[in-house]
Amino acid sequence: MNQEFLDKLVQTLGKDTVIVEPAEVEPWLTDWRGVYKGGAQAVVRPASTRQVADCLRLCNEYRVPVVPRGGNTGLCGGATPDASPANVVLSLDRMNSIRSIDTIANTLVADAGCILGNLRRAAQDAGRMLPLSLAAEDSSQIGGNIATNAGGVNVVRYGMARELVLGIEAVLPNGDIFNGLQTLRKDNTGYDLKQLFIGSEGTLGVVTGVALKLYPSAQVRSVVLAAVNSPRQALELLRLVYGACGARLQAFEFFTDECLSLVLAQVEGMQQPFDERHGGYVLIELADTADEAALQALLEDVIGRALEQGLCQDAAVSASLAQLQALWRLREEISEAQRADGPHLKHDISLPIERIPEFIETAERRLRTVSPDCRLFIFGHFGDGNLHYNVSRPEGADKGWAKEWEGRIADTVFAEVAEYGGSISAEHGIGQLKRHAFHHHKDSMQIRLMLQIKQIFDPNSIMNPGKLL
Ligand SMILES: Cc1cc2nc3c(=O)[nH]c(=O)nc-3n(C[C@H](O)[C@H](O)[C@H](O)COP(=O)(O)OP(=O)(O)OC[C@H]3O[C@@H](n4cnc5c(N)ncnc54)[C@H](O)[C@@H]3O)c2cc1C
Structure with missing residues (x-):
């Protein structure tokens, strides 16, 4: 612990922003699963981009390692500091304002600390949809989603987080602000530097603001749970459903019977979806902007054909929102069931x-x-x-x-x-969990380039040490 650094940090950012009491720092040192535990001399909770910049500038000057932290739902230990007591955990949780929603340009601009679920609801209230959706969306933050290039259940239609990002504001380790928070759909002026922050896992700087694409609200959704005898059947089902439904295909999720057994055993209030058990299950969601009856008819038609052609064994089509949610829960509760197991x-x-x-x-x-x-x-x-x-x-x-x-x-x-x-x-992502495997399996030339990029952004290696690279 460096007292001079800590004093300056508190002096610059204020007592309310810097936590130094060990008992209060403690809850910030473990990951969601409780697998990793680290050390830190302080937790900083800035309320503005300016404060993030002030914090990073000081950390850089004193060579203090910084661990950016979003909602802490990452599964690779990326937001958990290493064992060094010198770390500063920088949490974005107080930066949680929506800066703008534009329903003509179809864009949403928000602070990086906004909870993903809140952004999705705000878009919905404005008659639009933010398609990034994952089981941890009510805890994870958009900055964390961008830093991990999150995927989720709608990738089949809308792509990963990267494909939804129009602009990024970030603070570099030396305190400079990267002003890339634009909402342009087209900008071919050289290297697209914002891309480097997407999936960088807090190793290049701290994302403080994000501009995202919105889509028309998919008001109408239809879901079917199809029972298959094998992953091979699931593959053939995908071919049929995509061919018939095209862009309306919003999710195509698979789980084995072992996963279903675990959910039924570990999560209260879950029900068997079929009288018989099968090798696996595919949850298919179609979505559209209008005409519920047509969408339901399309889903029923395609599933009818799948049953006829022997591409699935049985099927449960949702007839109400409650049934749709119940089918989704069978898939979404798998992570919780694993945790309980x-x-x-x-x-x-x-x-x-x-x-x-x-x-x-x-x-x-x-x-x-x-x-x-x-x-x-x-x-x-x-x-x-x-x-x-x-x-x-x-x-x-x-x-x-x-x-x-x-x-x-x-x-x-x-x-x-x-x-x-x-x-x-x-x-x-890689975090600390997959670092060894990453270095073993990733092409060495690409790792060399990544290290060179890291050196340009973070020459003193203060950003999230022990993660990714
Ligand atoms: C039940 C459950 C289901 C999940 N399902 C999915 C899924 O379907 N798809 C998926 O992709 N992931 C999934 N995840 C993983 C996790 O939710 C994502 O990785 C998510 O994007 C992490 O966001 P976070 O805000 O929690 O980030 P954190 O866990 O806080 O951080 C993750 C990484 O990003 C860095 N970071 C965080 N915020 C910033 C910032 N503002 N600037 C720079 N770096 C930052 C951290 O240093 C760390 O390296 C799931 C997790 C759980 C617990």
Whole structure:
């Protein structure tokens, strides 16, 4: 701890903005899952971009490491400081104002600390939609979503966070403000530098403001849960549904029967969707701006064809909003059910979509040679080629199993992902969890370029040490 630095920090930002009491700092030092724990001399909660700049300038001067923190829902330990007691955790939670919503340009500009769910509701109130949507949206912040290039359930139609960003305001480690908060749809003036902040996981600077694209409100939604006997059937179903519904296809989510069993066992009030159990389930959502009856008819028609052609075994179409929400809960509660079950080894991977079924088969074979009785929970954003390939302890094994096996299991899964030309991180990022694997699997020339970019933005390496690079 550097008292001179702390005194200056408090003097510059004010007592209300800087937390230094160890007992008050403590709650900011762990991640959402409780897997990581770090140290820090202070937590700073700036209320403006100017205060972020003042904080970073001082940290840079004193070479104090800074860990940007959004909603702390990241699953890779990115917002958790390392063990050093010198860290400063910089939380954006007080920067939570919406700066503007424009329903002609279809844009929303907000502080980085705004909770994603609040932005989605504000857009909805203005008759527009912010399509970025994930199970953690009522805790995660838009700055964190941008810093991790979040995905979520609507990527199949609207793309990842990156595709929704028009502009970014950020503070560089030396306190300079990157004024890129524009809402232009077109700007071909050289390198698009804002892209560097997207997915940078707090290693290049602190995102303080974001300009996002809005879309017409998808007033009308229809959901079906289709039972399939295998991932191969799910793939054929995707081909049929996309061909028939095109841009109306808003989500195509897959989960195995093991995931359903876990949700039914761990989450209160959940109901079996079908009389019989099946190999897997696909949750399909169609959305449109108008004509509910036509959308429902389209969904029923396409599912009818799928049943006829043997591309699914059974189907439950939502007939009301309550049923739609109940079907979605079966998918959305999987993460909570895993948390209740105990530590799960999470692998957020992406693959060429057409090879997912083959991957699921060969990865399991390979994994069983390492740990014959481990339990697999496979689910995810199938329509984007993104699987959450999660592994847990064998029945009867104690909860320490995950710690003991995580390295071997991850090496095995990632080796298989590499064989298929996939990615070891689809949407959760690298953080501290995947740093080793990232350096092992990422092309060395690309890592070299990233290090050079890091050096330009952050020559004193104060931003989020021990994460990503
Ligand atoms: C139940 C559950 C479901 C989830 N589902 C999904 C999903 O479907 N898709 C998906 O992509 N993710 C998902 N996640 C992961 C997580 O919600 C996302 O990664 C989210 O984008 C993180 O946002 P956050 O505000 O919580 O960031 P944090 O966890 O606080 O931080 C994440 C990283 O971003 C950096 N950071 C945060 N704010 C800033 C900022 N303003 N400037 C610079 N760097 C910053 C941090 O240093 C850290 O490296 C899920 C998480 C949970 C718990």
